Amino acid sequence: xxxxxxxxLLREGDPAAQDAxxxxxxxxxxxxxxxTAIPESRSRLGWLPLAAGIAGVIVLALLMARAxxxxxxxxxxxxxxxxxxxxxxxxPAVAPAPEPAKRSRPSHRRAVRAPKALPARPEALMTVxxxxxxxxxxxxxxxxxxxxxxxxIWQMPVNDSR
Amino acid sequence: MDRTxxxxxxxxxxxxxxxxHERLFRLARRLSSDREEARDLVQEAFLRAARQPSAVPxxxxxxxxxxVRTLVNxxxxxxxxxxxxxxxxxSLRREAASHHPEDAAVARATVQAALARLSPRRRAxxxxxxxxxxxxxxxxxxxxxxxxxxxxxLLAARRDLASLLKEERK
Numbered sequence: 461x462x463x464x465x466x467x468x469l470l471r472e473g474d475p476a477a478q479d480a481x482x483x484x485x486x487x488x489x490x491x492x493x494x495x496t497a498i499p500e501s502r503s504r505l506g507w508l509p510l511a512a513g514i515a516g517v518i519v520l521a522l523l524m525a526r527a528x529x530x531x532x533x534x535x536x537x538x539x540x541x542x543x544x545x546x547x548x549x550x551x552p553a554v555a556p557a558p559e560p561a562k563r564s565r566p567s568h569r570r571a572v573r574a575p576k577a578l579p580a581r582p583e584a585l586m587t588v589x590x591x592x593x594x595x596x597x598x599x600x601x602x603x604x605x606x607x608x609x610x611x612x613i614w615q616m617p618v619n620d621s622r
Numbered sequence: 623m624d625r626t627x628x629x630x631x632x633x634x635x636x637x638x639x640x641x642x643h644e645r646l647f648r649l650a651r652r653l654s655s656d657r658e659e660a661r662d663l664v665q666e667a668f669l670r671a672a673r674q675p676s677a678v679p680x681x682x683x684x685x686x687x688x689x690v691r692t693l694v695n696x697x698x699x700x701x702x703x704x705x706x707x708x709x710x711x712x713s714l715r716r717e718a719a720s721h722h723p724e725d726a727a728v729a730r731a732t733v734q735a736a737l738a739r740l741s742p743r744r745r746a747x748x749x750x751x752x753x754x755x756x757x758x759x760x761x762x763x764x765x766x767x768x769x770x771x772x773x774x775x776l777l778a779a780r781r782d783l784a785s786l787l788k789e790e791r792k
Contacts, residue, residue, distance in 0.1 A: 466784055470752045473733025476651040481644055482661065490665050491639055497672035498631050 631675045638678065639668055642689050649690065652749040653697045655738055663700070667692045683763075690746075690764045698742040736786040740779055747775040748783070 471477075482490070602614040646667060650660035670692055671678050678685050737745050746765060750756040751772070758776070762769045 463780060466780055466787070467752055469729070469787055470733055470748070470783070473730040474652065474753050475730060475734050475737075476648045476753070478730070479648075479651050479657065482647050482664075486661065487643065490643070490661070490668070491636070493665060494639055494668040494672050495632055495636060497669050498635060498675070 634678075635668070635672055635675065638671060638685060638689075641682070642686055643668070645686075646689055646693060649746075649749065649754070650693055650697075652737070652753055653693070653742065653745055655734065659700075663693055663696050666696050687764045687766065690750075691766055694742055694746045694765060697746070701742045732787060736783050739786055740782060744775045744779045744782075747772055748779045751776060 598618045600616045600618045602616070603611065605611045643664060647660060647664045650663040650667075651657065654660040654663055667689055671689070678688050737748065740748065743765070747761055750761045750764065751758065756764070758769055758772050762772045765772070
């Protein structure tokens with residue numbers, strides 16, 4: 461079968477040869493269907509970016525309002541309280557802490573209990589008291605507690621010549 | 623104020639429909655197995671244009687080519703989805719034998735059955751060139767392929783159709 465014969469067969473059997481095409485009713489219906497598809501697609505796509513933008517702004521505003529760096533700054537820490545006590549040599553190494561220092565200590569920092577530990581260890585006092593031939597010079601003791609609750613005790617010999 | 627853009631898109635789509643629906647239906651009728659399918663294909667092609675107006679290029683020939691390519695792609699999608707190649711051939715053969723005993727109807731059904739067994743792209747090349755008389759260069763432009771591709775499809779389609787028609791007419 462050559463090309464001419466094939467072309468002739470195809471033209472003889474053309475599916476559209478006997479078809480009159482779309483009738484006016486079909487054209488009208490199809491045209492209306494196609495043209496009404498435009499507003500639907502536009503309205504469907506039109507409100508989505510707007511809604512997404514509004515939702516994004518609201519979420520951003522909420523995040524900014526609840527951000528930790530937006531909270532008011534905390535009150536400045538209280539100045540460390542310092543208590544200077546001059547005690548003689550035979551006195552116990554550590555005196556009871558003054559009341560104001562106790563009050564300033566936070567409740568969650570209870571690890572340091574130096575004043576109460578000394579009465580529970582009498583042998584330590586005995587050792588200090590058993591050295592009468594060499595009296596120790598008077599010491600100057602400085603106690604203070606930091607704002608975080610740490611208690612610091614400094615013991616320094618007092619120079620009599622001063 | 624906001625009515626200007628939708629009105630313009632509607633006008634453009636209406637003009638597109640009025641200018642090309644006849645030609646597109648004729649092509650769809652030759653590419654599909656029956657009239658209902660052809661009508662659905664044409665409507666779906668215009669609906670794609672309505673949903674994506676920016677995808678349709680400006681100008682009569684570019685927009686015609688866009689519609690033809692869309693129609694061929696729709697045919698290909700339907701072809702793949704339904705697997706209708708052999709089913710269409712069998713149904714057309716049965717229809718011709720039972721309802722249209724005339725020679726013309728038999729010939730038409732035979733050609734449709736043979737065309738239905740080609741792939742949609744190859745079928746489109748054959749229909750455009752052999753039945754609509756479109757030149758190879760124009761077929762290439764409409765389908766968005768190279769001319770050599772069109773010639774290759776024509777060569778292969780003629781070979782396939784010759785054997786298919788010989789087989790169908792036995």
